[in-house]
Amino acid sequence: MSTDEFGTRPGEETAILPTTFDAGLYFIGRLRTPWTARSDCPKNGLQSDALCTVEVDPAFAPGLRNVTGCTHLILLYWMDRATRGLLVQRPRHADGPRGTFSLRSPARPNPIALAVVALIGREDNSLRVRGLDCLDGTPLLDIKPYYASTDARPGAQVDRAGAEP
């Protein structure tokens, strides 16, 4: 049972995190979505077709040039309300404990999330997209074009038969 919304459950393992960081990041904007509670959020971008807004800060807006040529984008974002120390987790959907790096959970040492979104349109510094799964106000780290030719792996599997537990 959870001790709080982002708390640790029995059987979970945590890391002793280093006291200093190895890199710095710039938040280039934020994601505007309909969701303000984690329980209301979709678990992945295919669970909702809600229209969301990518707000890019004016200082970074020149980087949006040519973006409207893309039908789909990869968004990288910072799960700012996630816990960072969990290395073994007990997700509600799984039978038992799972290593963080085998999960898409927002709780991880670097709480970076990604989504492939459909680009609906652009107005000035804002992009309208479908396919997000994050809380309103989630900081944006990066935008990249999605290349079906090199990014898609239609045969990829998770939990394939015979893999180590």
Ligand SMILES: C[S@@+](CC[C@H](N)C(=O)[O-])C[C@H]1O[C@@H](n2cnc3c(N)ncnc32)[C@H](O)[C@@H]1O
């Ligand atoms: C399972 S994660 C998947 C995120 C991303 N699509 C990925 O694969 O990296 C999505 C969940 O993260 C949680 N979440 C969303 N926004 C968050 C935020 N800003 N901070 C912490 N947790 C968040 C919600 O529970 C949401 O359902």
